[in-house]
Amino acid sequence: MSTPSKGSGGDDHSPEHRPDDNPPSGAGDPAADTAAGQRFVLHKPGGEPVKTGRNLPVAIASGCALGALVYFSIFPWPQLFTIITSLGVLIGLRELNRAFGGKGMTLAVAPLAVGGVAMQAGAYFGGADWLAGITAATAIACLAWRLRGGAEGFVADASANLFVLVYLPFLLATWMLLIAHPEDGQYRLVVFIVVTISSDIGGYFAGILLGRHKMAPVISPNKTWEGFGGSVVGCAVAGALCVTLLLDGPWWVGVVLGLAVVLAATVGDLIESLFKRDLGVKDMGRFMPGHGGLMDRIDSLLIAGPVVWIVLSLLLP
Numbered sequence: 001m002s003t004p005s006k007g008s009g010g011d012d013h014s015p016e017h018r019p020d021d022n023p024p025s026g027a028g029d030p031a032a033d034t035a036a037g038q039r040f041v042l043h044k045p046g047g048e049p050v051k052t053g054r055n056l057p058v059a060i061a062s063g064c065a066l067g068a069l070v071y072f073s074i075f076p077w078p079q080l081f082t083i084i085t086s087l088g089v090l091i092g093l094r095e096l097n098r099a100f101g102g103k104g105m106t107l108a109v110a111p112l113a114v115g116g117v118a119m120q121a122g123a124y125f126g127g128a129d130w131l132a133g134i135t136a137a138t139a140i141a142c143l144a145w146r147l148r149g150g151a152e153g154f155v156a157d158a159s160a161n162l163f164v165l166v167y168l169p170f171l172l173a174t175w176m177l178l179i180a181h182p183e184d185g186q187y188r189l190v191v192f193i194v195v196t197i198s199s200d201i202g203g204y205f206a207g208i209l210l211g212r213h214k215m216a217p218v219i220s221p222n223k224t225w226e227g228f229g230g231s232v233v234g235c236a237v238a239g240a241l242c243v244t245l246l247l248d249g250p251w252w253v254g255v256v257l258g259l260a261v262v263l264a265a266t267v268g269d270l271i272e273s274l275f276k277r278d279l280g281v282k283d284m285g286r287f288m289p290g291h292g293g294l295m296d297r298i299d300s301l302l303i304a305g306p307v308v309w310i311v312l313s314l315l316l317p
Contacts, residue, residue, distance in 0.1 A: 070193070074186045078179050081189070082120045085176060088294060089116035089169045095285040095293045096164050103279055104153070105160040108145035111138060112161065116169030123176035131173050139165055167302065168295075174305040178312070184247055191242040192308040195258055196301050198238035199231040199265040206230020228266060235262040243316075253315045260311050261304050268303030272296070 073080045090113060097107045115138025122130035142161040146154060178192055179185040207227025214224060239258030243249040272295070276282065285293025 071190075074179060074189060078186050078189075079124065081179055082124050082176060085120045085172050086117040088172055088298070089113070089120065091285075091294045092168045092172075092298075093164070095295050096168065099276075099279045099281050099284060100160050100164075102281070104156075106146070106149065106153075106157050107164060108142040108161050111141040111145050112164060112169070114138075115141060115165070116172075119169045119173045120176055123173040124180045127180065128177060131170070131177070135165065135170050138169075171302040171305055172298075174309050177309050178305070187246040188308075188312055191239075191246055191257075191312075192261075192305065193301070194242050195235055195238045195261045195308070196265055196304045198234040198258075199262045199300065199304075202234025203227040203231035206233075223269070228262075231262045231266065232259065235259065235265075247312075247316060249316045253311075256315065257308065257311050260307050264304040264307040265300035268300035271303065272299035 070081075070084060073084050093107070093109065093112055093116065097109055100107055115134060119131055119134045119138070122134045139162060142165060143158055146157050146161065149157065175189060175192070179189045181188050204227070206229060207224050210224075210226040210230075212224060212226060235258035236255050237258070239254035239256075239261065240251040241254065243254030243257060244251050276284065283292035284295040
């Protein structure tokens with residue numbers, strides 16, 4: 001589910017990470033860097049070394065381990081995936097609580113945790129209706145929980161709680177709507193994950209090898225239009241292949257899905273960039289070696305999940 005390619009903020013390990021002004025000695029020798037435990041080094045077509053911004057072997061190993069965990073949780077018992085997303089809610093909530101706490105805002109951790117886990121099970125077993133109902137009940141519980149803190153800071157705390165409720169457990173629960181499809185839910189989830197990480201992979205390599213023109217310098221200075229083009233190509237190709245091979249759908253549906261995903265994934269990266277900049281953090285945590293926190297790894301997946309569900313529901317009902 002994760003790749004070595006992502007980092008959403010301009011200061012963290014974004015796909016279009018540029019070389020440092022003062023690279024360490026040996027930066028032109030990938031073997032030396034790897035042997036010394038430093039960052040893996042790629043080279044541009046002209047031979048110029050490009051730093052990836054992370055320990056690439058460790059990042060790949062972490063991503064593969066998480067991907068294997070997801071795969072074996074949906075085959076052959078897709079119900080087990082509710083446990084994975086529920087753990088994701090709890091881990092992500094812990095990271096978000098720490099980040100918001102640094103700005104003096106208080107989250108209603110207990111209602112968010114209980115409601116967030118219930119939303120995962122509700123989405124899988126009851127569908128969108130149950131998800132909507134549990135989300136509304138959790139929102140009310142969070143607002144009521146904050147009443148005991150008095151008027152000072154109420155609006156800020158209430159806004160933070162509602163943001164977290166929607167951003168983490170609600171968007172995460174749309175993955176359960178995908179997998180709950182009665183005919184090919186497991187494969188829909190696989191298509192969603194593969195197409196989304198293809199955006200990361202395409203943007204990563206196109207960005208570090210070809211990136212020149214800044215895409216959103218104010219929000220994420222390291223993102224380039226060349227990297228975005230790589231994401232478009234990666235998503236379109238992956239979408240066409242996955243839809244035809246796994247869902248028995250027409251290739252053009254896969255292309256439409258890929259284009260929708262690349263837009264959603266890019267927006268997800270930029271949202272996370274602004275979010276972390278506003279809260280004054282570089283990484284949300286250290287959950288995954290070589291990747292940062294869980295929230296650093298699933299930002300584009302969170303935004304892409306409901307988009308994939310909508311596209312597939314409309315074009316492949």
